[in-house]
Amino acid sequence: MGAGLSEIVFEGVTRRFSLPKGGEFLAIDHIDLRVEEKEFVAIVGPSGCGKTTLMRMAAGLDFPTEGRVLVGGAEVRGPGPERAVVFQQFALLPWKTVRENIGFGLMCKATPKAEADAAIAHYVSLMGLSGHEDSFPHQLSGGMQQRVAIARAYVMQPAALLMDEPFGALDAQTRIVMQEELVRLARRNPRTVIFITHAVDEAIYLADRVVVMGRKPGRIIETIDIRPLRAAGTWEALPIEEVMDTPDFTHMRSRIWKLLKAREQERPASP
Amino acid sequence: MTKRHNRNFLGPAGTSLSRGEFWTLTIAGFTLFFAIWSGVAASGWLPPNLLPSPLVVWDTLARLWHQPFAGHVYAEHQLASIRRFLMGWAIAVGIGIPLGLLMGWYRILDEIVTPLFDAIRFVAPLAWVPLAALWFGTGIGGPLLIIFVGSFAPCVISAYRGARLVETRFVEAAQTLGASSRQIMAHVLIPGALPSIIAGLRVSAGLGWQSLVGSELIVVGAGLGYLMVQGQGNLNTSVVIAGMIGIGVVGFAIDVALRAVERAFNRKWGQA
Amino acid sequence: MKIIHVNGDGRFKTYEQGVGRAMTGVIPRRTLIGLATIMAALFLWWLATSGLRLLNPLRLPSPQEVWAAFSQITFGQGYGGATLGQHALHSLLLVAKGFSVAVITGVPLGLLMGWSRHAEALINPIFLLLRPIPALAWIPLAIVWFGIGDTGKIFVIWLTAFVPSVINAFTGVRGVDTVLIAAARTQGASTLQVLRHVIIPGAMPLIFTGLRLSLQASWTTLVAAELVGAFFGLGRVLNLAGQDIFPGMILVGMAAVAVCGAATTWLLGLIERRVINWRPAV
Numbered sequence: 001m002g003a004g005l006s007e008i009v010f011e012g013v014t015r016r017f018s019l020p021k022g023g024e025f026l027a028i029d030h031i032d033l034r035v036e037e038k039e040f041v042a043i044v045g046p047s048g049c050g051k052t053t054l055m056r057m058a059a060g061l062d063f064p065t066e067g068r069v070l071v072g073g074a075e076v077r078g079p080g081p082e083r084a085v086v087f088q089q090f091a092l093l094p095w096k097t098v099r100e101n102i103g104f105g106l107m108c109k110a111t112p113k114a115e116a117d118a119a120i121a122h123y124v125s126l127m128g129l130s131g132h133e134d135s136f137p138h139q140l141s142g143g144m145q146q147r148v149a150i151a152r153a154y155v156m157q158p159a160a161l162l163m164d165e166p167f168g169a170l171d172a173q174t175r176i177v178m179q180e181e182l183v184r185l186a187r188r189n190p191r192t193v194i195f196i197t198h199a200v201d202e203a204i205y206l207a208d209r210v211v212v213m214g215r216k217p218g219r220i221i222e223t224i225d226i227r228p229l230r231a232a233g234t235w236e237a238l239p240i241e242e243v244m245d246t247p248d249f250t251h252m253r254s255r256i257w258k259l260l261k262a263r264e265q266e267r268p269a270s271p
Numbered sequence: 272m273t274k275r276h277n278r279n280f281l282g283p284a285g286t287s288l289s290r291g292e293f294w295t296l297t298i299a300g301f302t303l304f305f306a307i308w309s310g311v312a313a314s315g316w317l318p319p320n321l322l323p324s325p326l327v328v329w330d331t332l333a334r335l336w337h338q339p340f341a342g343h344v345y346a347e348h349q350l351a352s353i354r355r356f357l358m359g360w361a362i363a364v365g366i367g368i369p370l371g372l373l374m375g376w377y378r379i380l381d382e383i384v385t386p387l388f389d390a391i392r393f394v395a396p397l398a399w400v401p402l403a404a405l406w407f408g409t410g411i412g413g414p415l416l417i418i419f420v421g422s423f424a425p426c427v428i429s430a431y432r433g434a435r436l437v438e439t440r441f442v443e444a445a446q447t448l449g450a451s452s453r454q455i456m457a458h459v460l461i462p463g464a465l466p467s468i469i470a471g472l473r474v475s476a477g478l479g480w481q482s483l484v485g486s487e488l489i490v491v492g493a494g495l496g497y498l499m500v501q502g503q504g505n506l507n508t509s510v511v512i513a514g515m516i517g518i519g520v521v522g523f524a525i526d527v528a529l530r531a532v533e534r535a536f537n538r539k540w541g542q543a
Numbered sequence: 544m545k546i547i548h549v550n551g552d553g554r555f556k557t558y559e560q561g562v563g564r565a566m567t568g569v570i571p572r573r574t575l576i577g578l579a580t581i582m583a584a585l586f587l588w589w590l591a592t593s594g595l596r597l598l599n600p601l602r603l604p605s606p607q608e609v610w611a612a613f614s615q616i617t618f619g620q621g622y623g624g625a626t627l628g629q630h631a632l633h634s635l636l637l638v639a640k641g642f643s644v645a646v647i648t649g650v651p652l653g654l655l656m657g658w659s660r661h662a663e664a665l666i667n668p669i670f671l672l673l674r675p676i677p678a679l680a681w682i683p684l685a686i687v688w689f690g691i692g693d694t695g696k697i698f699v700i701w702l703t704a705f706v707p708s709v710i711n712a713f714t715g716v717r718g719v720d721t722v723l724i725a726a727a728r729t730q731g732a733s734t735l736q737v738l739r740h741v742i743i744p745g746a747m748p749l750i751f752t753g754l755r756l757s758l759q760a761s762w763t764t765l766v767a768a769e770l771v772g773a774f775f776g777l778g779r780v781l782n783l784a785g786q787d788i789f790p791g792m793i794l795v796g797m798a799a800v801a802v803c804g805a806a807t808t809w810l811l812g813l814i815e816r817r818v819i820n821w822r823p824a825v
Contacts, residue, residue, distance in 0.1 A: 300667060526675070
């Protein structure tokens, strides 16, 4: 199988951090993971398991101490719009309007105005931001801000989308709404996605495959394919609250929780 | 008629003054000030030429407006001071802010400049006067140097802090969208540092104005400080006080103007 | 936003901004560069003045001249009627006195205004009137009232240092979280106890900021006042040196002012760290 344009591969990736007082901290230990083209992979794990670090390495915001990270067959050398990132804290530029934020990447590429305007308008309406184009981020709710962030990422037509707990800063209700929207968007506009979360529900609902990670050091415990479940239960046709009620879903959730718990209990409790 | 509950036990957060209370006390405060002033002047405890009453000062001010004192009328002295201040301050801002920004972004520059900066920072601005006299004689360079020295540090420090405190996630977001270094500087780093810079401008203007006054106490020429020194030399206290009033008014106006800029800025961009 | 490798792998460069120290061996890189810069500056200074004689020695004295002036005023016959130590001590004492009076009067007033909105409304007008007048502008008036002796200096320093102390104590009190006050009250604390155990400790960080500003302002004002007219003190040294056209001594004076200012600021920092020991270092 040849490498697709947006296939993401982690080969023997290890990440060590130097501690200020000397010595080293092993954050990620020899991880091998392949995300196929246009596959939606969710990585779940407790805080500190290195899942965010993995994503940042794919984004080019961090680099492995050992091993390689490849996107589309080429080693990652730095950040770029073909691997768009959605941050947990939104990271919208506070001094730019919604429209300017969404169009920022396009402006950097010197996209012609007509083309840029059209693209921005398309995503504004797609993400339900109509009427807010000239607002500033601080005037919007958390959910709206994250919609802007997602629009900003999508408008670049990235080969890969990297999302770092994007709904973590939202309240529970908004979170559910956003999850549904993201699924719709992802089915319409399939791309290679790495989605980081510590919410198991979210991972199972959204992803094609769920990667379960443990910490100290960060390693993959198990990788689970959700697609058979989704097809069998026709989740696509159901609203989110019913999906999360199906026995398949609840069993999967228990299974993943057990994996996480077992791994945590393998080592004496340390924060 | 709603009864307002004062929760005084919570301190200032629990207390509120009615409009009546507030204005009564405020007016009382003003009145108190002038009453004490007039009282002390009138009581004769200090000789009248040491503490003229408010009325005498007002009278003097009116006279100075039309009659030249120490070579110029009042307004001319004021303008001379303001002009000097603006020139010196503009130089400090023009050099200090870019320097501070660059120091915040480029660590090597920070490491080189900071030791020199720290060494010179503690020299009080007026301590430069003899050196300034040595270098510029009685030319305008002298006061300009003093004003520059006085207003330089806050500009650099506020720009530096502003640059350092731009949140990494904004830079990262811009990077992931494909922005070049120059684009990041223009669209992220400078706007991000702006609130700190504007706050620093206020501090710097205040210190600059103060340094201007100080330099005029010593260096010869026209200006409000010069006016005061001449008044002091003639033991003409009301002229001295008239000068102080002028200085206070201009300083206040500068502060108000910059505060308005700061507020307009915060309202538009909304970030702390 | 220059690039420094974070964990020594050297293969790539990572974006770094605002945090972290790069270490070379045992001595932090920052210190090394700092020392190097100062040495370079000193060298250039020597080069420009006596080495290559690029500058007129009247404009900028050479290091040797400065040293000669320093020796004279410290070990030799002194200057302006006393040695450097005596002048510095004189100035330091004045600053100390003025500063202390300002703090003792200013902080309580600020606390009062902070706690009581009534007091604030009453006293604020006076502040509004007097605040815009820079401290230095009071010097001529002080000279008229007190002459150029010590009292006048202390008066002006008091004026300068008073305002930041008041304002910061005021802001400090207002900044104390109301929840803490409420909690104390529910445990039966009286107003005095609330002030002592909640308000004052809570306002301390800002009070110390005010103290630092007051101290800086005190030095600035003292030097200015002494320059305008004084019998002794570092400002007097500077003034005389200017009149005598003694460039070496001018630099000595400036350096002395800097050292004293830095030393007192450092001392204040020490006190602050002892008093506010419940907060991680800022």
